[in-house]
Amino acid sequence: xxxxxxxxxxxxxxxxxxxxxxxxxxxxxxxxxxxxxxxxxxxxxxxxxxxxxxxxxxxxxxxxxxxxxxxxxxxxxxxxxxxxxxxxxxxxxxxxxxxxxxxxxxxxxxxxxxxxxxxxxxxxxxxxxxxxxxxxxxxxxxxxxxxxxxxxxxxxxxxxxxxxxxxxxxxxxxxxxxxxxxxxxxxxxxxxxxxxxxxxxxxxxxxxxxxxxxxxxxxxxxxxxxx
Numbered sequence: 001x002x003x004x005x006x007x008x009x010x011x012x013x014x015x016x017x018x019x020x021x022x023x024x025x026x027x028x029x030x031x032x033x034x035x036x037x038x039x040x041x042x043x044x045x046x047x048x049x050x051x052x053x054x055x056x057x058x059x060x061x062x063x064x065x066x067x068x069x070x071x072x073x074x075x076x077x078x079x080x081x082x083x084x085x086x087x088x089x090x091x092x093x094x095x096x097x098x099x100x101x102x103x104x105x106x107x108x109x110x111x112x113x114x115x116x117x118x119x120x121x122x123x124x125x126x127x128x129x130x131x132x133x134x135x136x137x138x139x140x141x142x143x144x145x146x147x148x149x150x151x152x153x154x155x156x157x158x159x160x161x162x163x164x165x166x167x168x169x170x171x172x173x174x175x176x177x178x179x180x181x182x183x184x185x186x187x188x189x190x191x192x193x194x195x196x197x198x199x200x201x202x203x204x205x206x207x208x209x210x211x212x213x214x215x216x217x218x219x220x221x222x223x224x225x226x227x
Contacts, residue, residue, distance in 0.1 A: 004030045004031065004032050005028075005030065005031050005032070005053045005054060005124075005125075005128055006032045006033075006034050006050065006053050006054070007024070007031055007032070007033050007034065007052050007053065007054040007055070007056060008034055008035050008036075008037065008043065008047050008054075008055050008056070008084075009021060009033060009035075009036045009037070009056045010036075010037040010038075010040065010042075010043035010056065010057045010058055010061060010066060011036065011037075011038070011056070011058045011061075011089065012038050012039055012058060012060075012061045012062055013058075013207075014036075014038070016058075016110065016111075016112075017036045017038075018036075019111075019112060020056060020089070020112055020117075021033050021036065023112055023114055023117050024121070026114070027114070027117060027118050027121045028125070031054075034046075034050040034052055035050055038061075038062075039061050039063040039064070040061045040062070040063045040065060040066065040068060041063040041064055041069070042063075043055075043061070043064075043066075044064070044072050044073050044076070047084065048073070048076060048077075051078075051081050051084075052084055053084055053085065053128060054084055054085050054086075054124055055073075055085070055086050055087065056087050056089060056108070057069060057070055057086065057087070057088055057089065058088075058089045058090075059089065059091075060091070066088055066089070067088075070086055082131060085124055085127050085128065086106075087106045087107065087108060087120055087124070088108075089107070089108045089109075089110060089112075090107055090108075090109060090110065091109075091110040091169075091207050091208065106120050106124075108120055110207060111207070164181075164217055164218035165181060165213075165216045165217055165218075166181055167179065167180055167181065168180075168181060168184070168196060168206060169206070170196055170204035170205060170206050179196060179198060179204060181217065181218070183198045183200070184196055184197070184199075184222075185197045185198060187210060187213070187222075189209075189210040190205075193205050193206060194208060194209070194210050194213055
């Protein structure tokens with residue numbers, strides 16, 4: 001590409017969105033981030049407005065998931081422009097990772113690691129170099145739409161009831177720590193995060209909202225005692 005590549009970031013947590021933007025600036029200085037969307041509906045509107053080359057979509061966002069937003073975008077995308085390359089961002093949706101690999105769509109696992117993001121950047125740069133210039137036909141967009149619908153179907157299937165969580169993926173500074181549920185004394189909501197107090201006296205932070213986390217914990221082991 002002769003002109004600098006452009007991107008849109010869709011992430012409902014401002015801190016994570018700006019962290020991703022800063023990591024991209026360091027790894028890909030020529031990339032221009034045109035906008036940051038805080039929800040799925042805004043992501044669709046901004047993408048149609050700016051028509052970026054690359055989309056970084058969080059999976060779990062208010063209004064629409066990243067998968068739903070991407071599928072809607074593929075439906076509405078003008079044939080006069082090439083559809084963006086998609087990168088999905090996920091915190092703990094392990095089921096989605098397998099689906100993305102099978103469908104050749106990249107993903108970034110939260111918290112974003114610079115070495116993993118560097119691989120994504122290399123894939124995106126290679127993908128952009130291989131693009132054919134000129135508008136896309138509906139026949140060319142159909143495989144993209146089919147792919148996104150397949151991912152939506154996979155996510156719906158994987159959303160069925162799962163076994164209770166046995167381990168919690170927590171952040172300790174820039175490191176990850178796997179905390180057994182049996183080592184947890186209590187959990188405390190902290191904005192969009194959850195503070196975890198453990199039996200060894202330490203405190204760690206989860207990026208999963210408490211309401212969502214409670215749906216994955218064993219009701220016979222954990223109970224909510226305060227709103």
